Amino acid sequence: MDESVRQKLDKYIADLFAPEDDLLRRVRAESEAAGLPAISIHADDGRMLQFLLKSIGAQRIIELGTLGGYSGIWLARALPADGRLFTLDMNPDHAAVATRMFEAAGLSERVEIRVGKALDSLKKLSADAPFDAIFIDADKDSYPAYLDWAIDHIRPGGLILAHNAFFGGSIVGAEERDPRLVAGLKTFNQRLASDPRLFGTIIPIGDGIAAAVRL
Numbered sequence: 001m002d003e004s005v006r007q008k009l010d011k012y013i014a015d016l017f018a019p020e021d022d023l024l025r026r027v028r029a030e031s032e033a034a035g036l037p038a039i040s041i042h043a044d045d046g047r048m049l050q051f052l053l054k055s056i057g058a059q060r061i062i063e064l065g066t067l068g069g070y071s072g073i074w075l076a077r078a079l080p081a082d083g084r085l086f087t088l089d090m091n092p093d094h095a096a097v098a099t100r101m102f103e104a105a106g107l108s109e110r111v112e113i114r115v116g117k118a119l120d121s122l123k124k125l126s127a128d129a130p131f132d133a134i135f136i137d138a139d140k141d142s143y144p145a146y147l148d149w150a151i152d153h154i155r156p157g158g159l160i161l162a163h164n165a166f167f168g169g170s171i172v173g174a175e176e177r178d179p180r181l182v183a184g185l186k187t188f189n190q191r192l193a194s195d196p197r198l199f200g201t202i203i204p205i206g207d208g209i210a211a212a213v214r215l
């Protein structure tokens, strides 16, 4: 298909299914004002994540990489009122912005931010397993380690989701990025394709959402 038609269709989907409300626009604006990097998921990614979570009736989920709370708001909004999102970030400045944004979104009851290295926080969260889904979007070289944890703590039928599966095209050599990070993502994607405990694929929207069902 013609690339410009493709772009029109992508916009059609985004406008129809993933319009941002004032709150989401505010999160982006306030994150930028606070000096946070503009590396959040996009609205169409958010809608896809919500679709996936709703399709399994997810109630208790984990996010690795909170940043200013943009993706967390999409995730938390896909949960029932008594659902729970644990979102993990090592940067207290990011967590401070996110705390404000979850409050503004009226989601404070549903969302708990844990500040610290994701692997340390995950260890503590092991006691609360199993979870319905995990969304991985923190340091790319640790994706394989996060996958190990996820396989042990996501329920059968639950979802393991990860942002930046394409990593700007670096995954196929179309762009140069830190080789350690690219290697982490390659290992992660490879394991989603071949681990017998998983049924995976990459949803090719935005920078790629790697997705696997825990069998």
Ligand code: SAH
Pocket (backbone or CB within 6 Å): 039, 040, 041, 064, 065, 066, 067, 068, 069, 070, 071, 072, 088, 089, 090, 091, 094, 116, 117, 118, 119, 137, 138, 139, 142
């Ligand atoms: N999911 C967010 C974007 C996350 S950006 C969104 O789409 O809106 C990646 C985040 O991961 C950053 O906030 C960074 O502080 C955090 N991070 C990086 N390495 C980490 C680690 N080892 N443990 C916890 N958080 C980490």
Ligand code: MG
Pocket (backbone or CB within 6 Å): 039, 040, 041, 137, 163, 164
């Ligand atoms: Mg990301």
